[in-house]
Amino acid sequence: MLRELSIRNLAVVEEARVPFAPGLNVLTGETGAGKSIVVDALLLVTGARAQLDWIRTGAETALVEAVFEIDPAGPVAALLDEAGHQTGDGQLVIKRELARSGRHRAFVNDGAATVGLLERLGDLLVEMHGQHEHQRLMEPARQLLLLDRFADAEARRESVAALVRRWEEARAALDRLRGEMREGARQEDLYRFQVAEIDDLRLRDGEEDELGAERSRLQHAERIVAGLQETVGLLYEDPSPPPPASRAPPRCCATSPASSPTRLPPSRPSRAPRPISRTWWAGPGPCGTGRSSTRSDSSRSTRASTPS
8 A cells, every 4th residue: 555655856846745545545736736747756666667857957866755555475575575675564665766867776675676676566556547557458467467366366376476486496506506517527627637737747856946947047048158158259369450351452562471560579789788778569551561669778769670
């Protein structure tokens, strides 16, 4: 039984609270007073399609709330229990919130619910009689309900529905167990394959340390090779500068097996006291030959000679 209907920001109604008493309740008023808005609000809480133009101008949301009294052992309570909602000690509160963003919400006893659940509850809570209400007789569910009522088989209908629910739960549990068995068999095959691969490797004690040392050596292989090349270059390096490869020797130069300049032997000293002389290399001459100079401290004379 409907006890109260609250409306906020729906159509032209900013806020209204409509209580209902047992028996006949009549809504009267002139045209445009909002009688149809009450009916539309009741349709919303029973799963009707929401429209954005129902939200009051200047508001972002609209809210409709309906309070029903239900039988704790009746079909409504059984449907709530099936959907996972509490009965609330014989009281049912349904809320429907509309938003301009399009994110509408529905609640049953302060718990989130779907529009489909509101429709199923509405079929059990409210009977609407209107201009096109006779078309509901074409629905198969409505036909079965009327048939059960006519045969006075509603109690047996509920017992059969309970048995069907138990059967569906058992079938779902059986499917779940079969899936777990298939997953276990797949895991067993995978583990057997992995064990076979490990056995084929023929691992031995200490192999991990050897592989680690080999990995470290390979990581520094480039650095080791570069160091060895640098060491070999230092050991076999030629101190004399190589001749230029791009220029041929001039014709005025005599060919010699050795391309590097040679140092001249010192001249034979005279009978006079030996002076202190200094000899130095002055670099290649204009013909590619070397040139040396000897300077005596006693005579301060310098002479140049070329190698034969």
